[in-house]
Amino acid sequence: MFKESFGATLVAVLMAALVAVAILVPGEGGNVQSLDPLSASNDSPLASDGGPFTALQKNEIRNTVREYLLENPQVVVEALESLQEQQQQSEGRRRQNAVTARADQLFRTRSDPSVGDPKASVTIVEFFDYQCPYCRRMAQQLAKLNAEDPDLRIVYKEYPVFGPASTLAARAAVGAMRQGKYEEFHLALMGIRGAPSERSIFRVAERIGLDAGRLRADMNSATPQRLFQRNRQLAQELGIRGTPAFVVGDQVIPGFIEIRRLRQLIAEERKRQQS
Numbered sequence: 001m002f003k004e005s006f007g008a009t010l011v012a013v014l015m016a017a018l019v020a021v022a023i024l025v026p027g028e029g030g031n032v033q034s035l036d037p038l039s040a041s042n043d044s045p046l047a048s049d050g051g052p053f054t055a056l057q058k059n060e061i062r063n064t065v066r067e068y069l070l071e072n073p074q075v076v077v078e079a080l081e082s083l084q085e086q087q088q089q090s091e092g093r094r095r096q097n098a099v100t101a102r103a104d105q106l107f108r109t110r111s112d113p114s115v116g117d118p119k120a121s122v123t124i125v126e127f128f129d130y131q132c133p134y135c136r137r138m139a140q141q142l143a144k145l146n147a148e149d150p151d152l153r154i155v156y157k158e159y160p161v162f163g164p165a166s167t168l169a170a171r172a173a174v175g176a177m178r179q180g181k182y183e184e185f186h187l188a189l190m191g192i193r194g195a196p197s198e199r200s201i202f203r204v205a206e207r208i209g210l211d212a213g214r215l216r217a218d219m220n221s222a223t224p225q226r227l228f229q230r231n232r233q234l235a236q237e238l239g240i241r242g243t244p245a246f247v248v249g250d251q252v253i254p255g256f257i258e259i260r261r262l263r264q265l266i267a268e269e270r271k272r273q274q275s
Contacts (some may be wrong), residue, residue: 116153130169144173175219
């Protein structure tokens with residue numbers, strides 16, 4: 001992406017320079033005079049009789065632009081930084097609009113597992129995968145936040161993106177919802193070392209007291225797959241491309257977040273609601 005942005009910016013700079021040269025000191029009929037008025041003459045390679053640029057003129061323009069960029073490389077850097085800032089602002093606005101449009105699916109759906117008071121002032125939505133190492137680190141932080149803040153709700157968006165083992169674990173977690181043990185099972189699955197397997201998953205299920213037969217039936221039903229499909233579509237609309245990713249208020253925050261930053265985001269959202 002960086003290379004593509006850099007190339008696009010460089011092309012934009014070159015095009016802008018070409019246009020600038022083309023309109024410098026226009027004469028009657030659109031004639032183009034020399035870049036340096038003091039040295040302008042009929043013999044100047046940049047002089048024109050009103051027609052299209054000649055091959056010599058085009059070559060002179062290219063050389064002029066090249067020399068300028070070599071002497072002033074900061075122009076390209078500044079243009080690139082400006083473009084990246086504009087892209088980030090545009091992407092932020094697009095994500096905010098998507099959050100507003102999909103608020104019910106994000107914050108108020110009953111099909112996704114959640115913990116905390118349904119009427120809490122702030123809801124954190126997490127998109128995660130059971131094989132994602134950063135998601136495993138986040139699991140304990142979210143559990144800590146849930147324990148310390150009674151006015152917080154956490155919605156878990158099962159988003160298996162690391163292959164069949166992730167999908168297997170996510171199916172089991174969705175199945176555990178039917179037995180009212182999602183949170184305990186979820187944290188236990190996050191503690192599995194290595195890739196989850198059917199054996200390790202059911203060992204965890206037995207340890208926390210899940211009915212294995214019922215779990216197998218629920219995880220193999222059509223419900224988990226429908227949920228995953230909805231979550232994938234929602235993630236795509238929000239511009240989420242990996243895990244973990246969070247939604248707090250109207251903000252989409254990709255990647256791992258330290259607990260102090262989460263507390264700050266929660267406080268900012270409460271303040272925003274009061275204003």
